[in-house]
Amino acid sequence: xxxxxxxxxxxxxxxxxxxxxxxxxxxxHNAMYWYKQSAKKPLELMFVYxxxxxxxxNSVPSRFSPECPNSSHLFLHLHTLQPEDSALYLCASxxxxxxxxxxxxxxxTRLTVT
Amino acid sequence: GQNIDQPTxxxxxxxxxxxxxxxxxxxxxxxxxxxxxxAGEAPTFLSYNVLDGLEExxxxxxxxxxxxxxxxxxxxxLQMKDSASYLCAVMDSNYQLIWGAGTKLIIKP
Numbered sequence: 001x002x003x004x005x006x007x008x009x010x011x012x013x014x015x016x017x018x019x020x021x022x023x024x025x026x027x028x029h030n031a032m033y034w035y036k037q038s039a040k041k042p043l044e045l046m047f048v049y050x051x052x053x054x055x056x057x058n059s060v061p062s063r064f065s066p067e068c069p070n071s072s073h074l075f076l077h078l079h080t081l082q083p084e085d086s087a088l089y090l091c092a093s094x095x096x097x098x099x100x101x102x103x104x105x106x107x108x109t110r111l112t113v114t
Numbered sequence: 115g116q117n118i119d120q121p122t123x124x125x126x127x128x129x130x131x132x133x134x135x136x137x138x139x140x141x142x143x144x145x146x147x148x149x150x151x152x153a154g155e156a157p158t159f160l161s162y163n164v165l166d167g168l169e170e171x172x173x174x175x176x177x178x179x180x181x182x183x184x185x186x187x188x189x190x191x192l193q194m195k196d197s198a199s200y201l202c203a204v205m206d207s208n209y210q211l212i213w214g215a216g217t218k219l220i221i222k223p
Contacts, residue, residue, distance in 0.1 A: 004156075042118065043157075043201070043213040056210065090156060098209045100145040100164055105156035 002026055004106035006091050012112045015081060021109045023074040023091030029104070031097040032074045034066060037088040037108070049074060050097040081113045116140045118214035120202050125220045126192055134187045134200050134217045142207020148176050148187045149201040151216065157201055160187070189219075197221045 004025045013019050025032065034046040048056035049068040063085075065077040074091055088110050092103040117139045126132040138146070145164040149157040163169055163178035163185060175188040187200055199216040206212055 040122075040215060042215045043203075043211075045210055048210065056208070098144075100162050100205065102147065102159040102162060103211065105158070107156050 004091060004093055004104050006089075006106035006109055008109060009107060010110045010112075012114060013078070013081065014114055015083075017081075018077070018079040020078065021076040021089055021091075021111075023076075023106055025072055025074075025091075025093040025104070025106075027093055027104060029093040029095050030071060031094045031101075032068060032071075033092040033094075033103065034074065034076050035090040035092065037090055043090070047076075048097065055097065078111075081111075083113050086111055086113045116204075116206065116212045118202055118204060118212055120200075120214040120217045122215070123218045123220065125222060126189075128192055128194060128221055128223050130192050131188065131190050132192060132219065134189075134202075134219065136185045136187070136202035136214060138183050138185070138202070138204045138212070138214075140204045140206045140212055143180060144205040144207065144209055146176075146178055146185050147203045147205070147211065148185075149203065150198050151201060152198045160200075192221050194221050194223070 007022045032049045036044045046060045047066040052068045067075040088108045090108045091106040094103045095101040120136045148160040151157040161176035168177045173190045178185045199218050201216045202214040203211040
């Protein structure tokens with residue numbers, strides 16, 4: 001595998017379910033990100049990790065819970081979601097947090113909450 | 115507040131040139147990025163500007179004026195495969211990317 005991978009690619013869940021999204025980067029990067037992308041809206045930064053430490057939590061509801069066990073893996077745990085949480089969830093990584101390093105994105109998980 | 119503005123949609127003809135503008139107001143500035151996103155796919159990096167001026171990369175060029183809070187992406191010799199959304203993003207003082215909503219570019223034969 002190369003680049004940034006995400007699983008699953010599609011997920012349908014009920015509002016009472018618990019599920020997790022997984023992201024893995026094979027680039028040796030130090031920073032990882034979770035974004036939410038809704039139709040015709042800007043990408044919303046949800047969480048930022050640098051060297052496995054969370055450095056940002058942009059007022060994200062507690063029903064989203066991130067986990068970064070090591071610098072290559074990032075999870076987003078989901079529970080009791082709402083229909084408005086349906087969106088494309090993108091994971092990204094970059095060499096470092098600071099500096100003009102480009103972010104590399106995974107293919108995303110298309111989440112539908114029913 | 116922080117704000118990135120870019121046109122919602124543009125249409126151009128195959129073989130022509132198109133310029134996509136982006137204006138921004140952010141708390142701090144550590145560079146401006148352009149990304150391309152095809153429908154159903156992840157964004158991919160196109161360019162990065164941190165100093166004023168023009169950066170050229172093949173058919174794509176990106177310009178930055180920090181004093182005006184303005185950038186543009188110039189696409190030359192348009193091809194059908196250039197049909198995509200183009201995202202402008204500014205890195206703020208906390209090194210976080212603030213994103214525009216994207217410009218959907220439609221290329222017609």
